[in-house]
Amino acid sequence: MSTVELLDRADVTARTPAGSPRGRRARLPDLRRWISPVVLIALWQLASGSGLLPPDKLSSPWTVLQAGVETARTGELGAAFAVSVGRVGLGFAFGASVALLLGIVAGLSTWGNVLIDPPLQMLRTLPFLGLIPLFILWFGIGEEPKIILVALGVAFPLYLNVHSGIRNVDDQLVEATTALGFTRWERLWHVILPAAVPQTLVGLRQSLGIAWLALIVGETVNANAGLGYLINNAREFLRTDVIVVGLLVYAALGLVTDALVRLLERRALRWRRS
Template sequence: MSQSVSPAPGLPGSRKGLLTEQQLRSRQRLARIGLGSLVPILVLALWQVLGDLGIISSLLFPTPLRIAQAAVRLAQTGELGDNLKISVLRALGGFALGASLGLAFGILVGLFRQTERALDPTVQMIRMVPHLAIAPLFILWFGIGETSKVLLIAKGAFFPLYINAYMGIRGVDNRLFDVTRVLGFSRWKQIMRLIIPAALPNILLGVRISLGVSWLGLVVAELMGSTAGIGYLMSDARQFSKTPIVFVGILIFASFGILSDALVRLLERKWLSWRDSYQGR
């Protein structure tokens, strides 16, 4: 008498096994989020307790509860939303300008040695000029309007992508170029099928760094001279000793920095899924 054999619950082909695998991934994702949130939660809890006990100064270090209340008040009055919109547009505009130019120049310098010899020394010299040193000149040249702020942000966003695109191209295995020549690839096809995909990990790394530098450049631009934006909100609050509002601005910059970095990491997982690299233990 024959007996029917049901599929094992752990096999990928069974519905139960598939659900179990999905549940396992969800639990691993929640575990990563929980582990990453552990330190911030402990710091905030300790901060709140020390503030309530009067051990730390409420003027210099307002408690997380006071900071949250300040954020709610700013959101209710619309002041937070208006200034946040202006800051985000500035950061994205400066990043788009600087990153696109950095990528274009990085590809040109990476592909052609003559271009490298002509442009790279000048680019490296400008890269060494700090933001704080050049910000007064930008304000003098372009005024305190949007142009100076966007250009200052673009300056910071330019160099990480420039360097990483250049290094990514120069890091491509030279034997792969020999293969493309044997296959009869045109120069354009060689760039699109070999050079760009091989340099993509470095390019995405440059995007992550450029986004972070863009937020830093935004802070410098808005603190140096501005009449709107999160940096202006922080500067105005500092003058009137409204420390909770200063911390609200700091947390906003940190949150947007984390979100933009997480977005690029998501693109990395999608576009670089072919990599079999070490993930840690």
């Protein structure tokens, strides 16, 4: 599609009244996106019902649903859910605080960039999931290794995006603030930090995705509570239905947190649309 056609379509969309049928259709969710998930679940159920997919390999969707209802009714799922969310919350708070502080300092200061960025660039290349044995030696098998693992997963992508967002602010904007007589604080508050917000939110979405990945790995090693512990317990008893329930809860948590960040992004970046 050419640029002219895109502009014409944008003009038609802009002139379409919000209350018109076309405007209402534009606001409705696209139900076609549900076609492939529903088809996949139906094929899964058919394969399980016909015996092509043995239950010891993967339980049917109906069995998984029943297992989810049962674990929720007994309170086992709720307790595991609360523990896992608490771990991610603590790890995220710690990792995000450190990443924001270091990213702002390294982005704004030349000396900060020289002293902070090189070691962080080296550390981020380490496979942080491979640090689990070292964390166990340092901190034992309690909560600390799991929380620190989540914090590391959060810190590096968020730091990179904050640092890049600040360093890549348009030089012409900075020069304009100097010409207008802005103080250093006013320049930082009104220009530099707002300009870095879009990339910071991208880093936030990446960080949350990695946080759940780090939690899954951390909870399957020496855990006595949480969704990972629930999955490990089910593995011992060949309960593939409970394993899938735990994985689906992990996936749902990841989708919910990503949706919350996207909602925050729409609200924080309304000025770009206007």
